[in-house]
Amino acid sequence: MGGRFVRLGETERRDLSFTIDGHPARVLVGDTLLVALLTQVGHLRQSEFGDGARAGFCLMGACQDCWVWSETGERLRACTTPVESGMAILTSAPEDRWPSLG
């Protein structure tokens, strides 16, 4: 699927580019990483317990469902991290670092 979130306003902001699983994407300055990702794709990560894709839940830093990996191995909480130009985000965990079920 394409993006999950739908923009309803505030689209006059400057844009910036980053990559999602290696694919370039253009989003807006001021987007959280969660919103930047979910306006482009349908999920943020795969559940490590084998039950499918996850796309965050609380958006207020309480549930920790939205942690994503960067290509450089950092883990970022997408709902509280502003997207920055040049970020390279992965929506599945690098298997050599973080084994998953299923």
Next chain:
Amino acid sequence: MAEPRVIPQVIVVGAGPAGVRAAEALVQAGLRPVVIDEGRRDGGQIYRRQPEGFKRPYAALYGSEAARAKALHDSFEALRGRIDYRAETLAWSLWENELHVASGDRVEALRFDALIVASGATDRLMPTQGWHRAGVYSLGAAQIALKAQATAIGRRVVFLGTGPLLYLVAAQYHKAGATVAAVLDSSPLSLRLKALPKLLARPEVLVKGLGLVARLRLAGIPLRTGVTPVEIAGVRVDGVAGVTDRDRGGDLHTIDCDAVGMGYHLRPETQLADLARCEFRFDAETRQWLPAIDEDGRSSIEGVYLAGDGARLLGADGAEAAGHLAALALLSDAGHGGLEAEMARLRLTLLQMDRFRRGLAAAFPWPAEAARALPDEAVVCRCETITAGTLRQGVAELGACELNRSKALTRVGMGRCQGRYCGHAAAEVVAAAAGLPLEAVGRLRGQAPVKPLIIAADSADTEAAA
């Protein structure tokens, strides 16, 4: 009248309505409190500010509460130079008279003589089969997506649950141009009528609430009460595809959607009160454990005060009054005089708000019976996909009839969210399976760190010494 003692070191945790009003009262008394805020900017969740560069005016962001939001933000601006404000800082532990905070990868221990915890609340969740799917969000999340980022959580959104936030968020989505597929309320309308005398404690709020419902109806949005949520259907990759519920007549309805916003009122964030060893009491009306406080916000631990939705769910206006009163109680306990008239006025305000709170609790009850009805395969803990069946098996085969025991054996509440979103439902499932009253299965104990820390977190002291 006693003379004020040495100026105490006071820490306020939280910069929402309660925290800001508490800090303001302390500053007016000549103190310079430390204010710890997890947010990037003040306002808390309810009056959360949009990021720099966003241009929507207050009226568009906060609707009927625009003036209150602006007043709170302005008050905070006026305090900025007179408090030690720590934004993007997590209070992650508390031990004796030290509060442990973390900001990015730096940690620090802050000593305090008195502490006001205004930690706010999160959505209270009752699972529905399939609620772990991508595209299911808490009601609070749906609202944050809109207010802080001008986005909707999907193209067709079903709002499911109960409580005032259900209607507020649905109305805000509709107004902002999103498609609301349906609003499904688990509470029957009859309870609202029964709760009317208590709800009349705040007629202006009641009128606003009725207005929201009327607007949704006028817009032709399907709005049903007394429903039993049955399943959030979908597939592993794309997530949510629809919501199925059963109406009071027993008929099933399925509504197609690609997103669900769900929640059953709120639950207070009580981890710091727990770590401070504050006493908790079971609240039979809302079926949850709450920290015990006196009418002014004093906890059972000397020097620890609790205010706002983190202690009692009185909403934003109530939180402002509770934060103010807790700070005055602290000052009064520290020997400041002349506060009694103001304290008496605030107590009266809170009494009225508490009556309204009880009305809301009666009108929009926590659907305890839904936990009992969850099929065995339904996920209760989203973090680690622990099912209702596993909890029941824990009771039947391992004797895990106490919630922390169940946590140790099944891992429920041990995952990423530390039980914030599954804890209340898990308690209901365990109690029902064990045939015990809810209060007999206990509550998940708060553990430090109250949220995950970055492993590389380094002590500021260590760094300075290096």
